[in-house]
Amino acid sequence: MDEDLKKLEAELAAMPLAETSSRLHEGIKQQLDQDELTEKPANPGWLQWALPLAAALIIAIVWPRDLQPDRLAPEPSNESSVVADFKPIASEEILYAAHDDGVVQLADGRLARQTRRSYLDKVVWRNPETNASLTWSVPRDEVRVIPLSFQ
Amino acid sequence: MELISKDASWNDWFQRYGPKLLLCARQWTRSAADAEDVVQDAFVRFWRHQRHLGGDPRPLLLTSIRRAATDLARREDRRRRREEVAESDGADQSRFFHATLEQDERTQQIEQGLRNLSETQREVLVLKIWGELTFDEIARQLAISPNTAASRYRYALGALRENMNPVEYHG
Numbered sequence: 001m002d003e004d005l006k007k008l009e010a011e012l013a014a015m016p017l018a019e020t021s022s023r024l025h026e027g028i029k030q031q032l033d034q035d036e037l038t039e040k041p042a043n044p045g046w047l048q049w050a051l052p053l054a055a056a057l058i059i060a061i062v063w064p065r066d067l068q069p070d071r072l073a074p075e076p077s078n079e080s081s082v083v084a085d086f087k088p089i090a091s092e093e094i095l096y097a098a099h100d101d102g103v104v105q106l107a108d109g110r111l112a113r114q115t116r117r118s119y120l121d122k123v124v125w126r127n128p129e130t131n132a133s134l135t136w137s138v139p140r141d142e143v144r145v146i147p148l149s150f151q
Numbered sequence: 152m153e154l155i156s157k158d159a160s161w162n163d164w165f166q167r168y169g170p171k172l173l174l175c176a177r178q179w180t181r182s183a184a185d186a187e188d189v190v191q192d193a194f195v196r197f198w199r200h201q202r203h204l205g206g207d208p209r210p211l212l213l214t215s216i217r218r219a220a221t222d223l224a225r226r227e228d229r230r231r232r233r234e235e236v237a238e239s240d241g242a243d244q245s246r247f248f249h250a251t252l253e254q255d256e257r258t259q260q261i262e263q264g265l266r267n268l269s270e271t272q273r274e275v276l277v278l279k280i281w282g283e284l285t286f287d288e289i290a291r292q293l294a295i296s297p298n299t300a301a302s303r304y305r306y307a308l309g310a311l312r313e314n315m316n317p318v319e320y321h322g
Contacts, residue, residue, distance in 0.1 A: 001305060005305070008311065008312055009280065012280050013280050015248050017170035017171060017247070018248055018249050019170060020187070020190075021187060024191055028161065028195055029162075032161060032195060032198060105188075107196075109192060109219075109226070
């Protein structure tokens with residue numbers, strides 16, 4: 001390759017390219033932010049310890065005593081019948097946040113509108129004999145993607 | 152182009168290499184808007200699933216961009232829409248390069264010269280200079296031999312030189 005072509009090659013490589021648009025940055029940001037939300041649901045901090053605690057409590061109450069090793073059940077008890085007496089008495093879903101994410105682009109390139117609703121699902125059990133109750137709460141995010149069609 | 156570290160921010164990386172990817176995408180799409188769409192598709196896919204693979208991301212990204220551009224062109228409805236836009240607005244003349252006022256004349260000259268090249272020559276030139284691919288990598292991208300890629304590149308540079316300064320180089 002002659003010197004002129006080498007110079008031209010170097011000049012081309014040094015050309016300042018047109019910047020990418022803010023629309024493109026926003027589009028990428030929106031899609032990648034969505035991933036983060038999917039990977040790490042936005043749980044309130046207290047759930048990090050409350051959920052395992054609730055799970056442990058449920059296991060402790062519901063765990064059939066006859067399946068546990070003998071050494072963990074030193075004396076017979078009627079706790080399993082107590083557990084059986086816990087009845088679900090209420091369940092509800094509380095909508096505590098709703099957000100319109102606007103128009104997003106799907107993996108296949110189609111446009112869609114995305115909305116996000118955050119719920120707290122609650123279930124309450126009660127033992128009518130002892131009046132003891134157990135409440136189970138778990139957050140849930142519902143993401144709806146509605147494909148758009150332009151007529 | 153540097154490798155991507157595990158904790159790299161997509162934004163920093165994209166600020167630096169996005170314009171090059173976009174210019175390459177322009178060679179396979181009908182408009183700047185289409186080019187942005189395919190870069191977004193390909194980059195998001197890459198960042199989600201492939202950035203941890205290691206190695207040089209350029210060939211992977213450019214393959215992905217080219218594939219996305221091909222898919223886009225196949226979608227009849229979008230193509231029709233873009234054609235309607237193109238018909239109403241005239242040909243897509245959005246700039247390849249950014250230039251200050253004093254550079255503008257030369258930049259326009261180069262840009263016009265590039266646009267006057269045949270598609271096959273311009274494609275190889277852009278992949279080599281701004282895509283920073285080797286002739287082997289270009290050959291794989293375009294399903295041609297490395298020798299063909301190299302000769303197209305030399306012809307493209309020669310044609311560009313003539314397109315830009317016919318008097319200077321012929322006189």
